[in-house]
Amino acid sequence: MLKIRLARGGAKKRPFYSIVVTDSRNPRDGRFLEKLGTYNPMLARDHADRITLNDERATHWLKFGAQPTDRVARFLADRGLRAPVVHKETPKQSAPKAKAQERAKAAADAA
Numbered sequence: 001m002l003k004i005r006l007a008r009g010g011a012k013k014r015p016f017y018s019i020v021v022t023d024s025r026n027p028r029d030g031r032f033l034e035k036l037g038t039y040n041p042m043l044a045r046d047h048a049d050r051i052t053l054n055d056e057r058a059t060h061w062l063k064f065g066a067q068p069t070d071r072v073a074r075f076l077a078d079r080g081l082r083a084p085v086v087h088k089e090t091p092k093q094s095a096p097k098a099k100a101q102e103r104a105k106a107a108a109d110a111a
Contacts, residue, residue: 002066
C-alpha cells in the first residue's frame with residue numbers, strides 16, 4: 001500500500017520534513033519512491049516556504065491509490081487537491097461519568 005507521508009530531517013529540536021511517497025511498510029525516514037515537497041514547521045504559518053508541494057505529482061500518486069496521512073491530507077485539502085478531512089464527534093464513551101458531571105455542575109453553581 002502506498003502512503004504519502006512526512007519523513008523527518010533536520011537537527012534536534014529543529015524539525016524539517018520531506019513529503020514523500022513510500023510503501024507503508026518502510027520506516028518513517030527510510031526508502032521512498034519520490035519526494036513531493038517539504039514542510040518546515042519552524043516558519044510562520046503565512047510564510048510562502050512553509051509548505052512546498054509539487055501538485056502535479058501529488059495528484060498523479062493519488063490517482064495511483066496512494067493514501068495520505070492526516071497531516072498531508074490537510075496540506076492537500078488546503079491546495080484543493082483533495083476534499084477536506086471531516087473530523088468525527090467525540091464519542092460518548094469518553095465523556096465524563098455521572099459523578100464527575102455532578103461535581104462540575106456543583107462547582108459551577110458555587111462560583
